[in-house]
Amino acid sequence: MTTASATSTETQAIVATDLSKWFGEGETRVTAVDGVALTAHFGEMLFIVGPSGSGKTTLLSMISGILRPNAGMVQVKGADIWTLNNDQLADFRLNTVGFVFQDYHLFPRLTTAENVAIPLILKRHNWSESIDQANQYLEIVGLKGRGETLPVTLSGGEQQRVAIARAIISRPEILILDEPTASLDGDTGRMIISFVKEKILNASRCILIVTHDARINEYADRILHMEDGHLTATDQGAE
């Protein structure tokens, strides 16, 4: 959704400037993200595509307050997140961003509903109300009645849907999904992404999706390409 109105600073959800991350030093140094500039707007679903190892997860981790950059800046709603103190950063991760990890990161000893309820529990919401709400979100992602099961009993695709339910339960303004459809069959993957677009995306929310899955490209408002740590726009509504 890169209409003329979307160029206003008021619609800028994320602005990353000259963002870099490297691992190791000297001859073994790997530069995962190299001087990236990125603007993502409220109201848009932005895809980042690129080969394995091109730096996509590293970039998302820096944008979502998980991994501190070596250089550059990430502004979310105009605030530089990497100048926040640890408490403020924890608050940012809990309230402003929802992150669906590439490998789910579900807690194996918690039930499915408990996994989904974690963000609410961390916000000190009432336990049984949180579990009720978690069960509603499980229903939304097509897992009605599975709240009592342990994640290990679910398929990879089902676990991915649990992770999505957990990311959206606190209704974050920024939702980040790292390869959300990698382990889903085509129909389920499209169902999940169209659900996220129709029900979760709105004028005050921004959704960033990293994907290899060309079958879901049709849902993107804009697609950026990542290669060797660099980000380039395509002609699809590029800025």
Ligand SMILES: Nc1ncnc2c1ncn2[C@@H]1O[C@H](COP(=O)(O)OP(=O)(O)OP(=O)(O)O)[C@@H](O)[C@H]1O
């Ligand atoms: N913690 C780390 N320590 C050392 N190197 C790392 C670390 N994290 C990432 N890298 C390296 O940084 C580069 C980018 O990794 P990243 O995981 O961001 O790629 P990606 O595009 O997400 O790949 P994939 O599509 O396979 O998930 C890779 O060369 C990777 O090996």
Ligand SMILES: [Mg+2]
């Ligand atoms: Mg990755």
